[in-house]
Amino acid sequence: MFFASDNSGPAHPAILDAMTRANDGYAMPYGADPIMDEVRAAIREIFEAPEAAVYLVATGTAANSLALATLCQPFETVFCSPVAHIHEDECNAPEFFTGGAKLTLVGDGDRMSAAALRRAIEAEETRGVHGPQRGPVSITQVTERGTVYGREEIAGLCEVAHGYGLPVHLDGARFANALETLGCSPAEMTWKAGVDVVSFGGTKNGCVGVEAVILFDPAKAREFELRRKRGAHLFSKHRYLSAQMQAYLADDLWRENAARANRNCARLAEGLRAIDGVTFQHDPQANMIFCAFPRAAHLRLHAAGALYYVWSGNLEGDDPEEMLGARLVCDWSIATQEIDRFIDLVRG
Incomplete structure (x- = not known):
């Protein structure tokens, strides 16, 4: 992930x-x-x-x-x-x-x-x-x-x-x-x-x-x-x-890779949108997502080894529902199973 x-x-x-x-x-x-x-x-x-x-x-x-x-x-x-x-x-x-x-x-x-x-x-x-x-x-x-x-x-x-x-x-x-x-x-x-x-x-x-x-x-x-x-x-x-x-x-490998990265991002965005409590800064337009979800979801991700994304805010805070930001970038190679696993962990 x-x-x-x-x-x-x-x-x-x-x-x-x-x-x-x-x-x-x-x-x-x-x-x-x-x-x-x-x-x-x-x-x-x-x-x-x-x-x-x-x-x-x-x-x-x-x-x-x-x-x-x-x-x-x-x-x-x-x-x-x-x-x-x-x-x-x-x-x-x-x-x-x-x-x-x-x-x-x-x-x-x-x-x-x-x-x-x-x-x-x-x-x-x-x-x-x-x-x-x-x-x-x-x-x-x-x-x-x-x-x-x-x-x-x-x-x-x-x-x-x-x-x-x-x-x-x-x-x-x-x-x-x-x-x-x-x-x-x-x-x-x-x-x-x-x-x-x-x-x-x-x-x-x-x-x-x-x-x-x-x-x-x-x-x-x-x-x-x-x-x-x-x-x-x-x-x-x-x-x-x-x-x-x-x-x-x-x-057209350059276009094929980009299309795959964009599709991966769309799949990730669709899954996250379906989860209560996830908010987006704006609709993703290519292969990058800027969103926020509760600290508890970030902690679940980290406990499962999903450490490799950019987050903002203090993971050590007391309020599990406090919203912390995340930047998620998809490339051409990421497997759909990894995308779906990430979504499941955010969902809890």
Whole structure:
């Protein structure tokens, strides 16, 4: 019963098999391997972007930080939500890789609105050289609270950003989960809505460790290459990144894994909704649940060994009915029996 995070689950066997096949013989380093040529072509086809520049790195933090550094000057600010991964979970890596650009938090929730973004942008560049200059907008899709921006919401944010001449980055660590929720094409969720650069995640969706950075404007490609090398994220034995991404894209494995994770989450949510005393912050939209249930249920879970989820509050309190929060994340691999067992333990 492991619901801590989708990056805690196993790699898909097809990914491991691909890495083993790539281990045969010799291949040119630093992304010059022939597998990378196939990956680049496949991503361009999937995104309907034949001119896009495509690069691989091993971590989401590297993908986000290098992408933003390519879009942002050190005297600028990045606009993002208060719970964006680049703000809460990357140890100031975006600030480090951009050479000191700050983050400006927009709104008070996980999804920025176009109106709030406009207000935040207008509030900057009001102090001449004394204040931060306007920089890129970063959208997280799926958000860190498990919700999904609709295509119209993304387009609205991009319209505002582009109206001020600002580029838009999409942090897609859970890109495939969001796509399955929206039922649209990758192009429709990105460049057709106005997104300029995408961090296309694989690690949370069945890969060992690989993320793609897709720049729809190839004019930025050379700068990204230099920043990736200078930032120590250009792999020498790059073929093992390439092999992961190749297998991830083959036969739509990336979409199949995400669909399974979303279905697992829907099953878990349905079971929890049927239990008196369980409340939800909002309807789960992808593969993450934010809910609350009584301390007694948490204690039953822990006694049964279901320790691997994120909870908030003091488990040692006196009131068994006090509501404590829980974050539950489903990946592609979790068995339905484990989901049902978790539900049974919450029910008591």
